[in-house]
Amino acid sequence: MVEPNTDFMMPNVNFFGPGVIKKIGDRAKLLGMKKPLIVTEKFLRNMENGPVKQTEASLKASGVDYIFYDNVEPNPKVRNVEEGKKIYLDSGCDSIISVGGGSSHDCAKGIGIVLTNGDDITKLAGIDTLKNPLPPLLAVNTTAGTASEITRHDVITNEETKLKFVVISWRNVPLVSFNDPLLMLDVPKGMTAATGMDALTHCVESYVSTHRNDITDGQAIQGIKLICKYLPQAYADGHNVEARTKMAEASLLAGMAFNNADLGYVHAMAHQLGGQYDAPHGECCASLMPTVEKWNIISAPERFADIARFMGEDVDGLNVWDAAQKAIDALERISKQVGIRTVKELGAKPEDFDLLATNALKDGNAGSNPRKGNKQDIIDLFTEAYN
Numbered sequence: 001m002v003e004p005n006t007d008f009m010m011p012n013v014n015f016f017g018p019g020v021i022k023k024i025g026d027r028a029k030l031l032g033m034k035k036p037l038i039v040t041e042k043f044l045r046n047m048e049n050g051p052v053k054q055t056e057a058s059l060k061a062s063g064v065d066y067i068f069y070d071n072v073e074p075n076p077k078v079r080n081v082e083e084g085k086k087i088y089l090d091s092g093c094d095s096i097i098s099v100g101g102g103s104s105h106d107c108a109k110g111i112g113i114v115l116t117n118g119d120d121i122t123k124l125a126g127i128d129t130l131k132n133p134l135p136p137l138l139a140v141n142t143t144a145g146t147a148s149e150i151t152r153h154d155v156i157t158n159e160e161t162k163l164k165f166v167v168i169s170w171r172n173v174p175l176v177s178f179n180d181p182l183l184m185l186d187v188p189k190g191m192t193a194a195t196g197m198d199a200l201t202h203c204v205e206s207y208v209s210t211h212r213n214d215i216t217d218g219q220a221i222q223g224i225k226l227i228c229k230y231l232p233q234a235y236a237d238g239h240n241v242e243a244r245t246k247m248a249e250a251s252l253l254a255g256m257a258f259n260n261a262d263l264g265y266v267h268a269m270a271h272q273l274g275g276q277y278d279a280p281h282g283e284c285c286a287s288l289m290p291t292v293e294k295w296n297i298i299s300a301p302e303r304f305a306d307i308a309r310f311m312g313e314d315v316d317g318l319n320v321w322d323a324a325q326k327a328i329d330a331l332e333r334i335s336k337q338v339g340i341r342t343v344k345e346l347g348a349k350p351e352d353f354d355l356l357a358t359n360a361l362k363d364g365n366a367g368s369n370p371r372k373g374n375k376q377d378i379i380d381l382f383t384e385a386y387n
């Protein structure tokens, strides 16, 4: 049954386009930031004229001082959040700037959360658990994928349980975000593919989610069209500015769609692969998507026929079932074009599928999947994707 979300959430302010990173210093000053903590990774911090250096240049030009936490790991861990909080407090910071992809933004949100909502972030998993606002947070985005720079989600990995958990709250949405495609030109091929396929998963899962509405449909449709056209081009030539710009737009559209329509079993299952094997999130999603969506077809065949059309498939004259199958063929094709690895290649082990399936059904994304399954169904989906 479709039960649309009616609270529609948009980004606070998003600066978009080539060169917008130059505005961050003025924005930080305007917001009264005296000493922000820049949350990022060492690799990005050291990149010559990379996103961090450009952020620093703009902050310096505006006379804004800053401190670094540069130890963010992929699939950020609870320990990253705690380390960042300590540096923030020890250095007398008053605000946060994340620079990077979803891992940096989520770590920064996590630091903000524990600063104002209690020490143990694992206890805050769930929806609307945050009672207090986070310190002012700006997000400089450098991957066209997660859209964490505008979402209310914060995905953190508990390294002890090997589980990813999500803190969902409108308080997590950064005050200002920056999507400058020129910062994305040097994202490596594999990561371009993984992050782009994450954005495609956001669109597809939003379009068939039981929480969808007409607004999220519009965003998901345009996102699917842009990604199918421009992801192969961005993968083929990372310095194609038009392709990078269109992928950044698509990622934003996809983020707005799932921020409101929610997701489904692909994400619920992908979080288990990411938590258990520390595999790249976008590839976890992409490696599962064709199998899960094929299984989902009976819940909404006309929606999958639509997706095939948006992906550029010729479905004229086909019955709805054959047209829906074309969407799965197209998902498999684009995954192959951009070199997505299989669930097996990502390191999954069949003996873990029982546990992964149990935890996937508890994941916050499972509730809006259009077809409802039991543990054995999820084990079968992991097994089919593995084989």
Ligand code: NAD
Binding pocket: 041, 043, 044, 051, 073, 074, 075, 076, 100, 101, 102, 103, 104, 106, 142, 143, 145, 146, 147, 148, 151, 152, 153, 154, 155, 183, 184, 185, 186, 187, 188, 191, 194, 195, 198, 274, 281, 282
């Ligand atoms: P990421 O942030 O982990 O970055 C992946 C890699 O790309 C890193 O090695 C990084 O160094 C490199 N990289 C990033 N930007 C670069 C650039 N401009 N140039 C060169 N290299 C660059 O990857 P991601 O896919 O953006 O984020 C994944 C995380 O986000 C996962 O933990 C996932 O669960 C989470 N996520 C969060 C949300 C949300 O709404 N909060 C949504 C989806 C996924």
